[in-house]
Amino acid sequence: DAGITQSPRHKVTETGTPVTLRCHQTENHRYMYWYRQDPGHGLRLIHYSYGVKDTDKGEVSDGYSVSRSKTEDFLLTLESATSSQTSVYFCAISESIAEAFFGQGTRLTVV
Amino acid sequence: SQQGEEDPQALSIQEGENATMNCSYKTSINNLQWYRQNSGRGLVHLILIRSNEREKHSGRLRVTLDTSKKSSSLLITASRAADTASYFCATDAVSGNQFYFGTGTSLTVIP
Numbered sequence: 396d397a398g399i400t401q402s403p404r405h406k407v408t409e410t411g412t413p414v415t416l417r418c419h420q421t422e423n424h425r426y427m428y429w430y431r432q433d434p435g436h437g438l439r440l441i442h443y444s445y446g447v448k449d450t451d452k453g454e455v456s457d458g459y460s461v462s463r464s465k466t467e468d469f470l471l472t473l474e475s476a477t478s479s480q481t482s483v484y485f486c487a488i489s490e491s492i493a494e495a496f497f498g499q500g501t502r503l504t505v506v
Numbered sequence: 507s508q509q510g511e512e513d514p515q516a517l518s519i520q521e522g523e524n525a526t527m528n529c530s531y532k533t534s535i536n537n538l539q540w541y542r543q544n545s546g547r548g549l550v551h552l553i554l555i556r557s558n559e560r561e562k563h564s565g566r567l568r569v570t571l572d573t574s575k576k577s578s579s580l581l582i583t584a585s586r587a588a589d590t591a592s593y594f595c596a597t598d599a600v601s602g603n604q605f606y607f608g609t610g611t612s613l614t615v616i617p
Contacts, residue, residue, distance in 0.1 A: 399548075426603055437512075437594060437609035438549075445603055453604065485548055487605070492536060492598045495605055497548030 398422045401486050401498040408505055414473040416501050418486030420466075424496075426489045427469040429453075429461060431482040432500075438485065444469055476505045510595055510608035518614040525582040527611040529595030530575075538571055539596045540580050543610070549594060552580075587617045 398421035408414050418427060426445055430438040430453075440453030442461040450461050458480060460472045473480055483502050487495040510531035519525050531538070537556050541549040555562045555571045555578065562569045568581040582589055595608045 428605065430607070435609065438607035440604055440606065443604055454606075487549075489605075492603055492605075493554055494539065494551045495541075495549075495596070496551070499548050500546075 399486060399488055399496060399498040401484075401501050403501060404499065405502045406504070408476050408503070410477060410505055411475050414476050414503065416471045416484055416486075416503070418469045418471070418488075418498060420469075420488045422488060422490075422496070423466060424488040424490045425466075427463065428487040428489075428495065429459075429469065429471045430485045430487065431455065431480075432485060433482050441471065441484075476503075478505050481505045510597060510606065512593070512595060512608045512611040514611060515609070516612045516614075518616065519585055521585060521587055521615055521617050523585055525585050525589070525613055525615070527580050527593055527613070529578045529580070529608050531578075531595070531597045531606075531608070532576065533597070535573075535597045537598050538569075538578050539605075540567075540569060540578075541594045541596060541607075543592045543594065545591075552593075582613075585613075585615045587615050589613060590615045 400419045402417045428443040429441040439455045444450045444463040462470045486498040489495040513528045539554045540552045543549045553564045566583045571578045592610045592612045594610045596605045
C-alpha cells in the first residue's frame with residue numbers, strides 16, 4: 396500500500412469525545428489528504444496538506460481539524476465526535492496531481 | 507460540491523462480457539483518473555487521462571474523455587471475476603491540488 400499506515404484501523408468512541416486519527420507515510424510525498432467514505436456519497440475530501448504546516452479545507456471540513464508537523468505524519472482530529480462522523484476514513488498521499496495512493500482505511504463508530 | 511457522479515450505481519455482468527461505466531463531473535479539470543476499490547480496502551489507481559486527450563488504453567481498460575460534456579467512460583473488456591469491485595472517477599481542480607471523487611459504480615462479475 397505504497398508505504399501508508401493508518402492508525403487505528405478500527406475505533407469505537409462515545410459522542411462528545413475527542414478522536415485523533417493518524418496517517419503515516421514513508422514515501423516522502425508532498426501532498427496528504429483525508430477523505431471520508433459513506434454509502435451513497437463516495438469519497439469526500441475533508442482536509443488536505445501541501446507541505447509541513449500547510450493545510451487547507453476540503454468539501455466537508457466542519458467538525459474536523461488537521462495538523463502536519465512532519466512530512467510523514469498527517470493527523471485528523473474530531474474535537475467532539477458526533478454520530479454523523481461515523482464513517483470510514485481514508486488517508487491518501489501524492490507527489491503530484493497525477494496519482495494518489497491510499498491507506499487501508501479507519502472505521503470509526505461514534506455511539 | 508465538485509464531486510462527480512458515476513453511472514450506473516451498480517452493474518452486474520457475466521464473466522467475459524464488457525463492462526462500461528460513466529462519470530460526469532462539474533468543473534474544468536487538468537486530469538481525470540479512475541480508481542478501483544475492492545471490498546474493505548483502499549483505492550488503487552488504474553489510469554489517468556489528461557484534459558487534452560480523448561482516449562487512452564491500458565491493458566483491458568479503455569478510457570474516453572469528453573471535456574465539452576464533462577464526462578468520461580471506463581470500459582473493461584473481457585471481464586473477470588477478479589474485476590468485481592467498486593470503480594471511482596476522480597478529477598483534480600484546475601485551481602488547486604485536490605482530488606474529487608465520484609460516488610462510484612459497484613461492478614459484479616459473475617463467474
